[in-house]
Amino acid sequence: GENVEQHPSTLSVQEGDSAVIKCTYSDSASNYFPWYKQELGKRPQLIIDIRSNVGEKKDQRIAVTLNKTAKHFSLHITETQPEDSAVYFCAAVNSNSGYALNFGKGTSLLVTP
Amino acid sequence: DAGVTQSPTHLIKTRGQQVTLRCSPKSGHDTVSWYQQALGQGPQFIFQYYEEEERQRGNFPDRFSGHQFPNYSSELNVNALLLGDSALYLCASSLGDRVEGAFFGQGTRLTVV
Numbered sequence: 001g002e003n004v005e006q007h008p009s010t011l012s013v014q015e016g017d018s019a020v021i022k023c024t025y026s027d028s029a030s031n032y033f034p035w036y037k038q039e040l041g042k043r044p045q046l047i048i049d050i051r052s053n054v055g056e057k058k059d060q061r062i063a064v065t066l067n068k069t070a071k072h073f074s075l076h077i078t079e080t081q082p083e084d085s086a087v088y089f090c091a092a093v094n095s096n097s098g099y100a101l102n103f104g105k106g107t108s109l110l111v112t113p
Numbered sequence: 114d115a116g117v118t119q120s121p122t123h124l125i126k127t128r129g130q131q132v133t134l135r136c137s138p139k140s141g142h143d144t145v146s147w148y149q150q151a152l153g154q155g156p157q158f159i160f161q162y163y164e165e166e167e168r169q170r171g172n173f174p175d176r177f178s179g180h181q182f183p184n185y186s187s188e189l190n191v192n193a194l195l196l197g198d199s200a201l202y203l204c205a206s207s208l209g210d211r212v213e214g215a216f217f218g219q220g221t222r223l224t225v226v
Contacts, residue, residue, distance in 0.1 A: 043219040103155030
Protein backbone atom coordinates (compact mmCIF):
# COMPACT_ATOMS: atom_id res chain seq x y z
CA GLY A 1 0.00 0.00 0.00
CA GLU A 2 0.86 3.69 -0.09
CA ASN A 3 3.44 4.93 2.43
CA VAL A 4 3.76 8.65 3.08
CA GLU A 5 6.71 10.11 4.96
CA GLN A 6 6.69 13.69 6.22
CA HIS A 7 9.53 15.93 7.38
CA PRO A 8 10.31 17.67 9.61
CA SER A 9 8.27 16.51 12.57
CA THR A 10 8.63 19.91 14.23
CA LEU A 11 9.39 23.30 12.73
CA SER A 12 9.85 26.62 14.48
CA VAL A 13 10.04 29.87 12.52
CA GLN A 14 9.82 33.55 13.29
CA GLU A 15 6.83 35.54 12.21
CA GLY A 16 7.28 36.72 8.65
CA ASP A 17 9.64 33.91 7.66
CA SER A 18 8.75 31.11 5.25
CA ALA A 19 8.05 27.51 6.25
CA VAL A 20 8.49 24.44 4.08
CA ILE A 21 7.18 20.95 4.86
CA LYS A 22 8.12 18.01 2.65
CA CYS A 23 6.45 14.67 1.98
CA THR A 24 7.41 11.64 -0.06
CA TYR A 25 5.11 8.87 -1.25
CA SER A 26 5.74 5.35 -2.45
CA ASP A 27 2.89 4.53 -4.88
CA SER A 28 3.57 6.06 -8.30
CA ALA A 29 -0.14 5.69 -9.10
CA SER A 30 -1.12 8.23 -6.43
CA ASN A 31 -2.75 11.21 -8.10
CA TYR A 32 -4.28 13.37 -5.37
CA PHE A 33 -2.31 15.12 -2.63
CA PRO A 34 -4.15 17.19 -0.01
CA TRP A 35 -2.73 19.13 2.92
CA TYR A 36 -4.65 19.45 6.18
CA LYS A 37 -4.11 21.87 9.07
CA GLN A 38 -5.14 20.74 12.55
CA GLU A 39 -5.16 23.22 15.39
CA LEU A 40 -5.19 21.91 18.94
CA GLY A 41 -8.54 20.35 19.73
CA LYS A 42 -9.99 21.12 16.32
CA ARG A 43 -10.82 19.18 13.20
CA PRO A 44 -8.33 18.66 10.38
CA GLN A 45 -9.05 21.37 7.83
CA LEU A 46 -8.22 21.06 4.14
CA ILE A 47 -6.03 24.03 3.23
CA ILE A 48 -4.84 23.15 -0.25
CA ASP A 49 -4.65 20.16 -2.58
CA ILE A 50 -3.01 19.26 -5.86
CA ARG A 51 -3.59 16.66 -8.51
CA SER A 52 -0.90 14.80 -10.39
CA ASN A 53 -1.50 16.67 -13.65
CA VAL A 54 -0.39 19.93 -12.01
CA GLY A 55 3.11 20.80 -10.81
CA GLU A 56 2.30 23.74 -8.57
CA LYS A 57 -0.73 25.41 -7.00
CA LYS A 58 -0.96 28.63 -5.00
CA ASP A 59 -3.57 30.11 -2.72
CA GLN A 60 -2.52 33.43 -1.22
CA ARG A 61 0.35 32.67 1.19
CA ILE A 62 0.18 28.92 0.69
CA ALA A 63 1.60 26.91 -2.20
CA VAL A 64 2.12 23.25 -2.94
CA THR A 65 4.60 21.78 -5.41
CA LEU A 66 4.62 18.25 -6.78
CA ASN A 67 7.49 16.31 -8.34
CA LYS A 68 6.01 13.12 -9.76
CA THR A 69 9.35 11.75 -10.91
CA ALA A 70 10.86 11.99 -7.46
CA LYS A 71 7.54 11.18 -5.78
CA HIS A 72 7.60 14.08 -3.41
CA PHE A 73 5.47 17.12 -2.73
CA SER A 74 5.93 20.14 -0.50
CA LEU A 75 3.89 22.77 1.31
CA HIS A 76 5.24 26.31 1.32
CA ILE A 77 3.88 28.99 3.64
CA THR A 78 5.18 32.51 3.11
CA GLU A 79 4.98 35.47 5.50
CA THR A 80 4.07 33.21 8.38
CA GLN A 81 1.80 34.50 11.14
CA PRO A 82 1.26 33.20 14.70
CA GLU A 83 -2.16 31.85 13.63
CA ASP A 84 -0.36 29.51 11.22
CA SER A 85 0.84 27.57 14.28
CA ALA A 86 -0.72 24.11 14.06
CA VAL A 87 0.00 20.53 13.01
CA TYR A 88 0.08 20.06 9.25
CA PHE A 89 -0.57 16.70 7.60
CA CYS A 90 0.10 15.68 4.02
CA ALA A 91 -1.74 12.81 2.39
CA ALA A 92 -1.70 10.87 -0.85
CA VAL A 93 -4.17 8.61 -2.63
CA ASN A 94 -4.82 7.02 -5.98
CA SER A 95 -8.34 8.34 -6.34
CA ASN A 96 -8.97 6.09 -9.35
CA SER A 97 -8.73 2.91 -7.31
CA GLY A 98 -8.97 3.82 -3.64
CA TYR A 99 -10.82 5.93 -1.15
CA ALA A 100 -8.38 6.00 1.76
CA LEU A 101 -6.30 9.09 2.40
CA ASN A 102 -2.84 7.91 3.45
CA PHE A 103 -1.49 10.50 5.87
CA GLY A 104 2.00 11.42 6.95
CA LYS A 105 2.76 11.66 10.66
CA GLY A 106 2.40 15.42 10.73
CA THR A 107 4.56 18.48 11.24
CA SER A 108 4.07 20.69 14.27
CA LEU A 109 4.67 24.26 13.11
CA LEU A 110 5.30 26.99 15.67
CA VAL A 111 5.41 30.60 14.53
CA THR A 112 6.88 32.90 17.17
CA PRO A 113 6.16 36.65 17.17
CA ASP B 114 -24.14 25.21 6.32
CA ALA B 115 -23.48 22.54 8.92
CA GLY B 116 -20.23 20.67 8.71
CA VAL B 117 -19.61 17.13 9.87
CA THR B 118 -21.15 16.46 13.27
CA GLN B 119 -19.79 13.75 15.55
CA SER B 120 -21.10 12.51 18.86
CA PRO B 121 -20.18 12.15 21.59
CA THR B 122 -17.17 14.47 21.80
CA HIS B 123 -15.54 12.51 24.60
CA LEU B 124 -16.15 9.22 26.32
CA ILE B 125 -14.42 6.83 28.66
CA LYS B 126 -14.89 3.08 28.41
CA THR B 127 -13.54 0.07 30.25
CA ARG B 128 -11.43 -2.56 28.54
CA GLY B 129 -13.65 -5.27 27.04
CA GLN B 130 -16.65 -3.01 26.59
CA GLN B 131 -18.28 -2.00 23.34
CA VAL B 132 -18.69 1.53 21.99
CA THR B 133 -20.72 3.22 19.26
CA LEU B 134 -19.69 6.51 17.71
CA ARG B 135 -21.92 8.56 15.45
CA CYS B 136 -21.40 10.86 12.49
CA SER B 137 -23.63 13.11 10.41
CA PRO B 138 -22.04 14.16 7.12
CA LYS B 139 -21.77 17.66 5.74
CA SER B 140 -24.89 18.81 3.96
CA GLY B 141 -24.84 17.52 0.38
CA HIS B 142 -22.32 14.77 1.07
CA ASP B 143 -23.27 11.10 0.82
CA THR B 144 -20.04 9.29 1.66
CA VAL B 145 -18.59 8.78 5.12
CA SER B 146 -15.09 7.64 6.05
CA TRP B 147 -13.75 6.85 9.50
CA TYR B 148 -10.20 7.43 10.68
CA GLN B 149 -8.36 6.66 13.91
CA GLN B 150 -5.82 9.22 15.08
CA ALA B 151 -3.49 8.14 17.86
CA LEU B 152 -1.73 10.85 19.85
CA GLY B 153 1.04 12.45 17.80
CA GLN B 154 0.20 10.47 14.66
CA GLY B 155 -1.58 11.07 11.40
CA PRO B 156 -5.10 9.72 10.88
CA GLN B 157 -5.30 6.05 9.89
CA PHE B 158 -8.10 4.94 7.55
CA ILE B 159 -10.58 2.48 9.07
CA PHE B 160 -13.27 2.20 6.39
CA GLN B 161 -15.55 4.09 4.04
CA TYR B 162 -19.30 3.81 3.54
CA TYR B 163 -21.20 4.74 0.41
CA GLU B 164 -24.77 3.79 -0.49
CA GLU B 165 -25.02 2.00 2.85
CA GLU B 166 -22.21 -0.40 1.99
CA GLU B 167 -18.61 -0.65 3.14
CA ARG B 168 -16.63 0.29 0.07
CA GLN B 169 -13.06 -0.01 1.34
CA ARG B 170 -11.47 -1.12 4.58
CA GLY B 171 -8.12 -0.32 6.12
CA ASN B 172 -5.92 -2.55 8.21
CA PHE B 173 -8.20 -2.82 11.23
CA PRO B 174 -9.53 -5.99 12.90
CA ASP B 175 -13.12 -7.19 12.65
CA ARG B 176 -13.77 -5.68 16.08
CA PHE B 177 -14.26 -2.47 14.13
CA SER B 178 -17.52 -2.39 12.24
CA GLY B 179 -19.77 0.25 10.83
CA HIS B 180 -23.05 1.13 9.31
CA GLN B 181 -24.48 3.82 7.09
CA PHE B 182 -28.12 4.82 7.23
CA PRO B 183 -30.38 5.99 4.37
CA ASN B 184 -29.90 9.60 5.49
CA TYR B 185 -26.12 9.10 4.97
CA SER B 186 -25.29 9.29 8.66
CA SER B 187 -22.98 6.60 9.98
CA GLU B 188 -21.96 4.68 13.07
CA LEU B 189 -18.65 3.18 14.05
CA ASN B 190 -18.79 0.26 16.46
CA VAL B 191 -15.82 -1.15 18.31
CA ASN B 192 -16.20 -4.38 20.29
CA ALA B 193 -13.98 -5.86 22.98
CA LEU B 194 -12.16 -2.58 23.58
CA LEU B 195 -8.43 -2.66 24.16
CA LEU B 196 -6.29 -0.02 25.84
CA GLY B 197 -4.70 0.57 22.43
CA ASP B 198 -8.04 1.65 20.99
CA SER B 199 -7.71 4.92 22.90
CA ALA B 200 -7.54 7.59 20.20
CA LEU B 201 -9.35 10.39 18.44
CA TYR B 202 -11.86 8.94 15.99
CA LEU B 203 -12.49 11.20 13.04
CA CYS B 204 -15.31 11.08 10.57
CA ALA B 205 -14.89 12.61 7.11
CA SER B 206 -17.57 13.12 4.51
CA SER B 207 -17.31 13.57 0.76
CA LEU B 208 -19.46 13.35 -2.31
CA GLY B 209 -20.00 10.28 -4.41
CA ASP B 210 -17.06 8.14 -5.35
CA ARG B 211 -14.60 10.96 -4.78
CA VAL B 212 -12.10 11.22 -1.97
CA GLU B 213 -11.22 14.74 -3.01
CA GLY B 214 -12.37 17.48 -0.69
CA ALA B 215 -12.94 15.21 2.29
CA PHE B 216 -14.39 17.32 5.13
CA PHE B 217 -13.52 16.22 8.65
CA GLY B 218 -15.48 16.48 11.86
CA GLN B 219 -13.92 17.41 15.18
CA GLY B 220 -13.78 13.82 16.28
CA THR B 221 -14.66 11.70 19.29
CA ARG B 222 -11.95 11.30 21.92
CA LEU B 223 -12.18 7.71 23.20
CA THR B 224 -10.28 6.71 26.30
CA VAL B 225 -10.16 3.04 27.27
CA VAL B 226 -9.20 2.34 30.88
